[in-house]
Amino acid sequence: MAHPNGHAVELHHVSKVYRQGAIPVRALDGVSLRVPAGAFVAIMGASGSGKSTLLHIAAGLTTPDAGDVSLFGQALQRLSDDELTRFRRERVGLIFQTFNLLPTMTALENVGLPLLIQGKPLAHIRPRALALLDAVGLSDRRDHRPDELSGGQQQRVAIARALVHDAPLLLADEPTGNLDSRAGKDVLGLIRDLARQHARTVILVTHAPDAAAIADSVVHLADGRLVDGLTGQ
Ligand SMILES: Nc1ncnc2c1ncn2[C@@H]1O[C@H](COP(=O)(O)OP(=O)(O)O)[C@@H](O)[C@H]1O
Numbered sequence: 001m002a003h004p005n006g007h008a009v010e011l012h013h014v015s016k017v018y019r020q021g022a023i024p025v026r027a028l029d030g031v032s033l034r035v036p037a038g039a040f041v042a043i044m045g046a047s048g049s050g051k052s053t054l055l056h057i058a059a060g061l062t063t064p065d066a067g068d069v070s071l072f073g074q075a076l077q078r079l080s081d082d083e084l085t086r087f088r089r090e091r092v093g094l095i096f097q098t099f100n101l102l103p104t105m106t107a108l109e110n111v112g113l114p115l116l117i118q119g120k121p122l123a124h125i126r127p128r129a130l131a132l133l134d135a136v137g138l139s140d141r142r143d144h145r146p147d148e149l150s151g152g153q154q155q156r157v158a159i160a161r162a163l164v165h166d167a168p169l170l171l172a173d174e175p176t177g178n179l180d181s182r183a184g185k186d187v188l189g190l191i192r193d194l195a196r197q198h199a200r201t202v203i204l205v206t207h208a209p210d211a212a213a214i215a216d217s218v219v220h221l222a223d224g225r226l227v228d229g230l231t232g233q
C-alpha cells in the first residue's frame, strides 16, 4: 500500500500505565517500533510483558499515556473519536486468541460483518464474504454457527473476517493459543499465505517459536520494553 513514509506502523516512545489496582502497572515503557508496509513481524514475550497492550495501541483500540502512534503516516492522536473508529474499521483487521465470533451468526454472516458495519450493500457483501470463506477452505461451512465449528475452523472464519474489508494491516493476538498444534500450524500458514497474497502488513503476537519462524523479523518484549529488533529512533 502506497503512503508517504513507507511504514505501516510507527510507535514512538509509547508508554501505557494501568491504574485500576492499588499499584499502577507499567504495561509499556517507552516502546519505539517501526513496521515497514508489507512486512510480517512477530512479537514475542512472556505473559504480562505487554504484547496485547502494544497490539491494542497499534490498532487504535487503546490510547497510550505518552508517545505517538501513526498508521500509514496518519497520527492517531490527531483523529477525533469518530474519525479514529472509521479509520480503524477501514485499515485494521484483528484476529484474537478467542476467535470472537458472534455466536448467533453463521460463518458467512460473521465474515461479512465488517462490511455490514461499514454500510456496504448486501449485494456486495455476500459474494465477497463467500470468496473469503472459500480462501480459508470453509465454503461448505457457510451456514454453520460458531458452536458447530472446531476451534481451528472458527479461527479460519475469524481470519476471513479480518481480511474481508481489504484492511492493509492485520493484527493477530496469539491466534493459535487455543488450538492444537496441527490446527495452529494451519492457521499460521493461512495467515502467512493470505497476507502475502493480498500484500498485507502483519503483526503477530505469539508464544510459539514456530510462529515466529515464519515472520520476516521478530521483536522481543520484556516488562513493557523492547529488548531488540526493529526499534526505530
Ligand atoms: N485493562 C487492564 N487493567 C489493568 N492492568 C492491565 C490491563 N491490561 C493489562 N494489564 C496489565 O498490564 C501488563 C501487560 O499486560 P498485557 O499487555 O495483556 O500482556 P501480555 O499480552 O504480554 O500478556 C500486565 O501486567 C497486565 O496485568
Ligand SMILES: [Mg+2]
Binding pocket: 051, 052, 053, 173
Ligand atoms: Mg496478551
